[in-house]
Amino acid sequence: MTSFLRHFREKDLKETTSTTRKTQCPYCSMQCTMWFHEERTPHAVRHKATPNKEDPVVKEDPVVQGRLCVKGMEAHTHALDSERLTTPLLRKDGKLTPVSWEEAMDWFGSRVKKAQARFGRDAVGVFGGGSLSNEEAYLLGKFACVALGTRYIDYNGPYCMSSAATAANQAFGLDRGFTNPLEDLSLTDCIIISGANIAECQPTMMPYIRKAKAWGASLIVIDPRETVTAKLADIHLPVRPGSDAALVNGMLKVIVDEGYMDEDFVQEHTADSDLLLEWIRMVSLAEAARKTGVPAESIRQAARLYGQAKNGFVLTARGVEQHVGGVMNVRNFLNLVLLTGKIGRPGSGYGAVTGQGNGQGGREHGQKADQLPGYRRIDNPEHRRVVAKVWGVEEQDLPGPGVSAYEMLRLAETGEIQGMIVLSSNPVVSSPQATLVEQALKKLGFLVVIDLFLSESAEMADLVLPAASYLEDEGTMTNWKVELSCVERFENRLVKPARTGASWRRWPEC
Template sequence: MSSSLIGKTPGGEPFFAGRTQCPFCSVQCKIRMDGEAKPEGLSAFRAHGDDNAASEGRLCVKGQNAHQHALSGERLLHPMVRRGGKLVRATWEEAMRTAVGMFAASAEEGGPDAVGVYGGGSLSNESAYLLGKFARLALGTRYIDYNGRFCMSAAASAGSKTFGVDRGLTFRLSDIPKAECIVLAGTNLAECQPTLMPYFNRARENGASIIVIDPRATATAAASDLHLPVRPGTDAALAAGMLKVLIEEGLIDEAFVESRTRGFEELRERAVNQMTLPQTAEFCGVREDLIRRAATMYGRARTGMIMTARGVEQQTDGHLAVREFLNLVLATGKIGREGCGYGAITGQGNGQGGREHGQKADQLPGYRSIADEADRAYVASVWGVEPERIPGPGVSAYEMMEMIDRQEIRTLLVMGSNPVVSNPNVSRVREGLEKLDGLIVADMFLSETALLADVVLPVTSYLENEGTLTNLEGRVLLREAVRPAPGECRHDWAVLGDFAERLGRAEGFRFRSAEAIFDELRLASRGGRADYYGITYDRLRREEGVYWPCGEAGGGSGLMFERSFAHADGRAVFSAPPQNTENGRTTSSAYPLLLTNGRVLAHYLTGVQTHRSPVLEAREVANFLEIHPAAAKRIRVRDGEWARIDSEAGMFYARCRVTDKIREDTVFAPMHWSGSQNVNRATLPDLDPYCKMPGFKTTPVRVLPYGGSSEEDDRSGLSAGPAALV
């Protein structure tokens, strides 16, 4: 740390000014911290946006107040173990000894696969890498996955199948103003990545048309030229309808299709026999003329981009829905040149890097496949073990929860995640976690998951833990620490090293710094699709950030696929599955509305961090339900009143916001609250067969006015009435 002392935290620890990085969304804005020392030893800290290539010095309200949770009096500052049914303070020695005993007991009784590991998309690249190595070598388990399964898995699998590699953006952020037409499907950038909006504003100033596909008239839609209010779950059909228009209007780039792709003839044949445009319009709930207009705007533009996010991806056909949008990109040849490309708007801070280096069930570092013999052999050589030491593929995050419920996984380590809130069907998830012989949680706070744990380990925050993260455009960034660890907090990667030593697996885990881990990560990723070998900490300090792939010859330009795609033959692949005319779960008289969930500006993920920020918490203190005036009138709920939302899986409560900015057949609730306000109490456990993404966006529900106490309310602690929900 090369910083200057400016004051002390409420706990008395010194705080240092300096340059850090926002811990929240995938833009990874740079922050300059400063403060004014006061006589009583407490400083008033301020966060300013610092110049960088991604956000250009901008900082949203979350970044401006991120330090509040890091300095919160609720921070865990010492380990805890459960004694007599209660979590009590413990020494590190006791906590680690207890946790290792749980690992060993479960492995002895059920084999190494009786232990599971659950990571997070906000972990640094170094911690994500080491977590995967720890699971496979120190624990010997195949069961590791992470919460990014609920964020990027549909786009990642679709990109891999189509292009041969998955990266959030195939273009640079600086290319956005060069696009003549931009399609934003299922993304509300104005609230989820607000520091990116000036790129789109500049594109419009340059004459670009912006098309937004979303069942809600969001702030992003308000800034568009055309809004298509699609019925949730029908995005694949909508994109297929747009392609049908492109074919009919002769807007296919035949030369590009012929020279750089394969599979288009099958797609062209399907387009002839698929739903007609009027049928598509009726199925999607979007006027036919709007679909035609959107397709021709994109097709006639010389340059264009399509970006998707969770609105398209968090469906049980999310993989295929993304592939339908990728068909549009390929059919028009709008990729591999400036002002063109596809982008999956990554959600979590390290959602990109977190899925590249081994904490996914099916991956090894560098985007290598754990099922591929050559990939296994290479990583094994870096790790100094025989390939047979590396277990095979595991299962997805929610499938791990099902295994826990069946008591096939007996002990679980959770690092950087809060699965008891973020998973679908959370009532079953909670029941499963309560059956575990051992639950070990490493976190900054007593999250809802940590409250169930047998061992809780305090770890450092973004202000204290140095490491690299990879933003949505594939730019690897170095986040420096700006203050020492408070209390007894330890870096998550140091905790893993201590575990490995106590398990008798110290070899390969004796790292003294994040940089030392990164140097091994570089080697493990060398030659892989996500090649970091040419990136070093020194280079990141000099250049601010480096795009991958970056081999020995140096980094890329950030613009992907200029000459070829990543498949062996260099061609991209179209997708032409039979058209789905049913959309999985449908509404009924019992459950007449479709529930979709998402994010709001003030909060992040399950709110573990942002609810500890007084400024952010004051902006949104309770969950809410957006509902159309006509639907509200039928149900007899009014604006500001509490309602109960039921599905086949369960129920939650939220305060109604009656608005005409949502479809009449759809309701929306954010994902940032727990307990009785947790939207995932109602979310169904159906999974996409390709990528195991849950269908967060398409749960049939009924909405009822809050009517006072019931048996379910009493179990939820709500017998005091709606006021108890806040």
């Protein structure tokens, strides 16, 4: 991203000028690059965002390859909106009143000092967001750990894909969102998408899926709604909300009973499979059908398609993850992946479809309750030593693990957290039990919200600070990965890539 809005605003309005700069869409994890154009005449200012398919950009942006969806094309309208906050607002006599930055910072510093002097360093919490750049997430984490010295920092990731991250950590010992390069989706024989409407939420990912389908891959969509993505599926399983785990249990039952389990893989690469198999023996397909509202025959058909496929992909998203048992839902899907050995090679794997622009980078760079930058654990002495040395502080001065975002709000309710800084999040709207959250925020000694607009949370704040939009910001974001070398090698081994896909699938490895 580059910061250029200021540059545009400084242009002389008397002359007609046009400027084009490269930026990227702030909305989803695809992070599509685009060109942002501005034309200024003495009478009008026009803005337009367009995709770019020219070689240099495509090479710089191999994930989306010059594609852009309508959300990206319209993203600048919110950045250029006349209702943007432009000055700090401090609550005076009950009203948010414009003040100078000096007054705002003096007020902020004194309130933090007072709260920490009276209640201790952990009395102030920091609530970040998944749309911050990697650099901002890093700075926010450092600000909390070193400047404030509080252990209470987290971001809205737990409302997003943190259940998938925890499940992946438990199953693989690693959370990298996607186990393969994104283009591997095109090389697979069967894709299961659960709890995601990729066609509308990450439209520029669809060409990878359409490519796989064009070459004969099956698409299974698990979603209570008949979404645009579900309409493209070979099998749509309209699961009853909250019964995803039961549905996967039914599929696991078929996989085991009909012999689609990869016994060699399970033997060599997994642990405690006997416990899982013992559990699956007790599962009843009829019971799974009753719980999920999906006919047993449809569950069987889906399990057969995935089980018989040579390569398969499972993608999960918020529809599966945003539940009290979200971690176990994802663990069930990972059991499906591991039991069939569909992982660890091109065309086979698992992915948590990240929603927010930088959900992955946000937690990798230090704004998650149990982590330090670089995916280091805050309770690991060695990791603490490394980060303390870089930051020039003593290891023992770094705080310990905090609690997740929602639990921070609960601590505000009990009074353990007295002051909170919210950056790039709107917890009043996005948290579960919104009324309780509102009550918790009201109990705070002070609330600071940093946002582009006067959001529902900002309206409750004592101090509101205007934030920068993607057009005024600079930094890096973490999106899906691709390994062009893999695809290039793959393509080079084909005599003539046929649209039918038979030739593609004859090549087992790339």
